Amino acid sequence: MTRSTNTSRLIVIGNGMVGHHFIQQLVESGQAERWEITVFCEESRLAYDRVHLSAYFSGSSADDLAMATPDLYREWGINVRPGDKAISIDREQQQVTAANGEQLSYDKLILATGSYPFVPPVPGHERKNCLVYRTLDDLDQIRAAAEGGSKGVVVGGGLLGLEAAKALRDLGLETHVVEFAPRLMAVQLDEDGGALLRSKISELGVQVHTSKATDLIDDGEQHLHRMNFADGETLETDLILFSAGIRPQDELARQSGLEIGERGGIVVNSQCQTSDENIFAIGECALWNGRIFGLVAPGYSMAKVAAAQLSGGDESFLGADMSTRLKLLGVDVGSIGDAQGHTPGALSYRYSDDVAQVYRRIVVSADRKKLLGAVLVGDNSLYDTLLQYALNGIDLPAQPESLILPQSDNVAPMLGPDALPDTATICSCLNVSKGQICGAIDAGALSVGDVKDGTKAASGCGGCAALLKSVVDNELEKRGVEVNTDLCEHFAHTREALYHIVRVEGIRSFKELLASHGKGRGCEICKPTVGSILASCWNELITEETHVGLQDTNDTFMANMQKNGTYSVVPRVPGGEITPDKLIVLGQVAKKYSLYTKITGGQRIDLFGAQLHELPEIWRELVDAGFETGHAYGKSLRTVKSCVGSTWCRYGVQDSASMAIQLEDRYKGLRSPHKIKFAVSGCTRECAEAQSKDIGIIATENGWNLYVCGNGGMKPRHADLFATDLDDATLVRYIDRVLMFYVKTADRLQRTSVWMDNMEGGLDYLRDVVINDSLGLADELEQQMSHVVGTYQCEWKSTIEDPEKLKRFRTFVNDDSSDPQIVMIQERSQPRPA
Amino acid sequence: MNSPITLNTNTEQRWTTLCSQTDLVPYSGVAALHNEEQIALFYLPGEADEVFALSNHDPVSKANVIARGLVGDIDGQLMVASPLYKQHYDLRSGKCLDAEDLALKSWAVRLREGVVEVLG
Ligand code: SRM
Ligand SMILES: Cc1cc2nc3c(=O)[nH]c(=O)nc-3n(C[C@H](O)[C@H](O)[C@H](O)COP(=O)(O)OP(=O)(O)OC[C@H]3O[C@@H](n4cnc5c(N)ncnc54)[C@H](O)[C@@H]3O)c2cc1C
Ligand code: SF4
Numbered sequence: 038m039t040r041s042t043n044t045s046r047l048i049v050i051g052n053g054m055v056g057h058h059f060i061q062q063l064v065e066s067g068q069a070e071r072w073e074i075t076v077f078c079e080e081s082r083l084a085y086d087r088v089h090l091s092a093y094f095s096g097s098s099a100d101d102l103a104m105a106t107p108d109l110y111r112e113w114g115i116n117v118r119p120g121d122k123a124i125s126i127d128r129e130q131q132q133v134t135a136a137n138g139e140q141l142s143y144d145k146l147i148l149a150t151g152s153y154p155f156v157p158p159v160p161g162h163e164r165k166n167c168l169v170y171r172t173l174d175d176l177d178q179i180r181a182a183a184e185g186g187s188k189g190v191v192v193g194g195g196l197l198g199l200e201a202a203k204a205l206r207d208l209g210l211e212t213h214v215v216e217f218a219p220r221l222m223a224v225q226l227d228e229d230g231g232a233l234l235r236s237k238i239s240e241l242g243v244q245v246h247t248s249k250a251t252d253l254i255d256d257g258e259q260h261l262h263r264m265n266f267a268d269g270e271t272l273e274t275d276l277i278l279f280s281a282g283i284r285p286q287d288e289l290a291r292q293s294g295l296e297i298g299e300r301g302g303i304v305v306n307s308q309c310q311t312s313d314e315n316i317f318a319i320g321e322c323a324l325w326n327g328r329i330f331g332l333v334a335p336g337y338s339m340a341k342v343a344a345a346q347l348s349g350g351d352e353s354f355l356g357a358d359m360s361t362r363l364k365l366l367g368v369d370v371g372s373i374g375d376a377q378g379h380t381p382g383a384l385s386y387r388y389s390d391d392v393a394q395v396y397r398r399i400v401v402s403a404d405r406k407k408l409l410g411a412v413l414v415g416d417n418s419l420y421d422t423l424l425q426y427a428l429n430g431i432d433l434p435a436q437p438e439s440l441i442l443p444q445s446d447n448v449a450p451m452l453g454p455d456a457l458p459d460t461a462t463i464c465s466c467l468n469v470s471k472g473q474i475c476g477a478i479d480a481g482a483l484s485v486g487d488v489k490d491g492t493k494a495a496s497g498c499g500g501c502a503a504l505l506k507s508v509v510d511n512e513l514e515k516r517g518v519e520v521n522t523d524l525c526e527h528f529a530h531t532r533e534a535l536y537h538i539v540r541v542e543g544i545r546s547f548k549e550l551l552a553s554h555g556k557g558r559g560c561e562i563c564k565p566t567v568g569s570i571l572a573s574c575w576n577e578l579i580t581e582e583t584h585v586g587l588q589d590t591n592d593t594f595m596a597n598m599q600k601n602g603t604y605s606v607v608p609r610v611p612g613g614e615i616t617p618d619k620l621i622v623l624g625q626v627a628k629k630y631s632l633y634t635k636i637t638g639g640q641r642i643d644l645f646g647a648q649l650h651e652l653p654e655i656w657r658e659l660v661d662a663g664f665e666t667g668h669a670y671g672k673s674l675r676t677v678k679s680c681v682g683s684t685w686c687r688y689g690v691q692d693s694a695s696m697a698i699q700l701e702d703r704y705k706g707l708r709s710p711h712k713i714k715f716a717v718s719g720c721t722r723e724c725a726e727a728q729s730k731d732i733g734i735i736a737t738e739n740g741w742n743l744y745v746c747g748n749g750g751m752k753p754r755h756a757d758l759f760a761t762d763l764d765d766a767t768l769v770r771y772i773d774r775v776l777m778f779y780v781k782t783a784d785r786l787q788r789t790s791v792w793m794d795n796m797e798g799g800l801d802y803l804r805d806v807v808i809n810d811s812l813g814l815a816d817e818l819e820q821q822m823s824h825v826v827g828t829y830q831c832e833w834k835s836t837i838e839d840p841e842k843l844k845r846f847r848t849f850v851n852d853d854s855s856d857p858q859i860v861m862i863q864e865r866s867q868p869r870p871a
Numbered sequence: 872m873n874s875p876i877t878l879n880t881n882t883e884q885r886w887t888t889l890c891s892q893t894d895l896v897p898y899s900g901v902a903a904l905h906n907e908e909q910i911a912l913f914y915l916p917g918e919a920d921e922v923f924a925l926s927n928h929d930p931v932s933k934a935n936v937i938a939r940g941l942v943g944d945i946d947g948q949l950m951v952a953s954p955l956y957k958q959h960y961d962l963r964s965g966k967c968l969d970a971e972d973l974a975l976k977s978w979a980v981r982l983r984e985g986v987v988e989v990l991g
């Protein structure tokens with residue numbers, strides 16, 4: 038990129054979420070080219086998504102969390118210095134000194150240095166394995182420390198502390214939270230809310246100790262440390278995580294004489310300017326109106342203001358809403374506005390349900406017209422509505438309590454998208470209003486995806502996704518836009534709708550469905566889809582005459598067609614466990630029919646190169662030896678991969694191989710929208726790679742952790758942790774429900790990973806459906822699965838017993854010869870297509 | 872052999888029997904050998920013409936697999952989709968509906984008294 042000589046020099050110190058957002062704003066507004074930009078980035082990695090830091094422990098890699106790469110910055114023509122800390126600022130000379138002594142001049146300087154975790158100066162706090170929870174490096178250290186221990190303590194029961202507690206628990210440690218105040222999340226919750234949260238978290242196995250001040254940390258007897266509390270009690274632990282609040286990183290500003298707040302923080306005005314007009318401060322290091330904002334959304338607003346200032350624009354930062362909605366250790370927690378009712382004259386309504394373990398409180402103005410704040414614990418479904426009332430000053434209904442009381446007829450007093458004014462903030466992370474969303478639609482956006490691309494809404498914490506969708510759908514509908522979700526030209530329905538029709542109307546054949554709900558004769562899209570739906574619902578053999586014309590060639594001949602028209606044969610080897618006798622049979626059959634043999638990636642053996650007419654003979658021999666079809670050809674259960682587990686392995690905590698075999702036997706033959714893969718590992722070392730499977734199971738001391746919706750293949754996705762420490766029966770029950778719900782609702786050829794990514798409400802929603810039975814479907818799903826399990830037949834066994842069906846397996850109907858054009862040559866002592 | 876079909880009043884003699892009607896699979900295909908050529912035969916009961924004969928050779932994959940494709944229609948045009956790479960071919964003419972330069976050879980074919988006959 039060429040620059041005119043009179044470009045000004047801009048230095049940004051700090052490349053966290055806010056520093057990066059600032060750069061992005063500058064680039065997107067086309068202003069970056071006016072500057073020669075240098076970015077100091079103390080961490081070795083460029084900006085990453087700190088908000089989702091904990092995902093690093095549940096499957097996301099550093100790359101997944103990355104928000105920027107050196108390549109991207111290079112493309113933008115920005116000089117970024119990863120691993121380089123700015124060590125001083127000389128305001129007179131307008132220079133910044135790098136760690137290596139190099140001095141760089143600036144015309145304008147942006148401080149985006151964020152904050153650092155406060156570690157209380159308790160004697161012993163600098164001992165080994167006393168850590169904090171802020172950066173990826175911290176997490177690496179925590180993981181390493183957890184490996185050698187069995188117990189961990191988080192000091193601090195605020196929002197971050199509870200998140201850290203979850204991380205420790207996920208790492209398999211016995212987890213304790215020690216809080217100085219008498220309740221959890223003292224900033225966001227009131228007393229009752231805090232108490233309910235505490236009881237829910239304790240039920241989940243995290244032990245909570247409130248009103249506890251730590252006096253000293255010294256050597257423990259059973260564990261590395263002993264924590265000694267002011268009340269004389271002690272607690273031993275291998276690992277201590279301090280999460281006792283954050284402090285603005287204002288060291289450089291202090292040292293260079295910028296104005297600093299009494300309790301820290303770089304003082305800025307509404308233009309985000311510090312006491313030096315050439316220096317701006319944004320994000321968690323900045324103190325505005327006596328306040329530090331410890332959330333990313335206000336930081337982003339500041340970044341936008343500062344970027345506008347550099348371009349001569351005139352935007353101001355006017356404070357920010359600190360409402361939060363979270364899932365802490367699986368518990369919904371919401372806090373809106375004046376949650377504790379500090380506003381003079383404020384009145385409260387509270388609703389608490391000990392049975393469902395739900396607590397809701399709203400704080401309203403003295404005249405009961407406006408919502409000032411709210412606390413939600415145990416159920417966040419009202420969060421969006423309440424937040425909109427609070428943010429937009431919408432008049433409350435005559436009985437404000439109706440907002441939080443349970444509705445007998447199931448109609449929550451939701452604010453429809455139409456009730457929101459254009460100024461309503463839909464996405465608070467990226468500060469996108471309803472008006473901007475309407476603008477994007479007017480400019481041509483036709484889907485939630487388009488609107489996201491155009492406005493960046495829902496690209497922060499993701500909490501606004503459901504609201505965004507309802508606004509977008511409503512606006513599109515108002516404009517008469519219809520989105521075509523037809524399966525193909527023969528059926529003006531989605532796969533989900535067809536599934537429903539087949540179930541409800543009891544339709545048993547493609548012909549029937551086409552006659553009643555379709556047109557034409559069908560095609561290679563709708564036929565296999567309907568064939569699969571019929572099989573999922575009624576489980577009749579796919580080889581029955583009514584169904585056989587629906588199947589793709591692989592299903593028709595129950596083998597996978599290869600590029601030369603031959604087929605591969607894959608018998609089931611449940612869990613990858615196979616006897617020597619069976620191995621010998623595979624060898625003998627392969628030898629007899631000159632088949633190429635290979636161990637597959639799914640822990641079984643594939644025999645390649647069989648011609649159509651050879652398939653029945655090969656299968657007769659295999660079935661006689663006790664093999665069943667492996668459904669390698671079907672959109673159905675493929676393999677349940679397994680490690681040897683506790684039977685052999687010194688680390689195994691459960692018998693993973695037996696579980697894998699049990700599961701493979703249960704779900705074999707289930708026809709589904711796409712193929713399904715499982716794996717079961719005997720311990721967290723995860724030798725079976727369960728987290729890359731549609732259904733992944735990892736043994737724990739107490740049972741099984743269930744992961745769902747992972748994928749290898751074209752677009753890998755780590756599976757999400759769905760439920761922990763399940764017993765065998767609950768595990769199977771949950772899998773039944775997840776799979777049947779997938780079969781019911783997924784699109785054609787949609788793997789579970791994509792299904793999950795498109796699911797409104799995501800993992801939480803799926804948990805709600807499966808674990809809490811929020812749709813009242815659980816029994817039905819289990820019954821449907823039990824029908825499929827109960828009617829299983831090996832398709833190959835039934836076929837070789839039926840001479841009529843075998844007639845299909847002829848290379849030529851009028852001649853016994855083989856296809857003369859199939860030619861094999863030898864390579865590494867085996868045949869392969871010439 | 873395979874002389875092009877010229878205008879002929881006496882074509883009757885050149886119909887040859889390929890197989891029995893019971894060898895066909897409704898709404899699907901089978902392959903038959905005919906003078907060392909492989910013919911894919913499709914049977915769609917209920918259509919005006921019920922049987923269709925195309926070359927079994929897939930010009931894209933170079934494998935003899937057309938008989939194993941799925942049949943149906945696209946915009947009302949009867950077609951078979953190659954089982955390997957899914958190109959669509961007109962069941963009557965053998966023309967590829969996705970690429971103009973591709974076509975499968977086609978034969979005139981009929982059902983008579985329980986047998987399948989092709990012309991040529
Ligand atoms: C044989 C095998 C490769 C091997 O030599 O090891 C294989 C072979 C094929 N794979 Fe695979 N996949 C095989 C393991 C895998 C794995 C690894 C695993 O299962 O642990 C993956 C990644 C994991 C995953 O699926 O999440 C894998 C991801 C795919 C994909 C991409 C799926 C995706 O979601 O992106 C396809 C394409 C598709 O299904 O649309 C595919 C499709 C295929 C097909 C069926 C392609 C085709 O349509 O002809 C191949 C023919 C198999 C045959 O003829 O028997 N294969 N394939 C493996 C058979 C395992 C088994 O015992 O059943
Ligand atoms: C576990 C966790 C969960 C969170 N969850 C949420 C949430 O749900 N919602 C929410 O809104 N917020 C959440 N936050 C807070 C959010 O991450 C912060 O508000 C946000 O990251 C602040 O961005 P920042 O750029 O100001 O600071 P940071 O992200 O801290 O970035 C500052 C960067 O500057 C670097 N730096 C400092 N000094 C120098 C120097 N002298 N030279 C060079 N580089 C320097 C630092 O190393 C750091 O990389 C969470 C934070 C954590 C830790
Ligand atoms: S996952 Fe655990 S139990 Fe299974 S083989 Fe690996 S180390 Fe052993």
Ligand code: FES
Binds near residue numbers: 467494497500
């Ligand atoms: S509110 Fe966080 S992404 Fe929209």
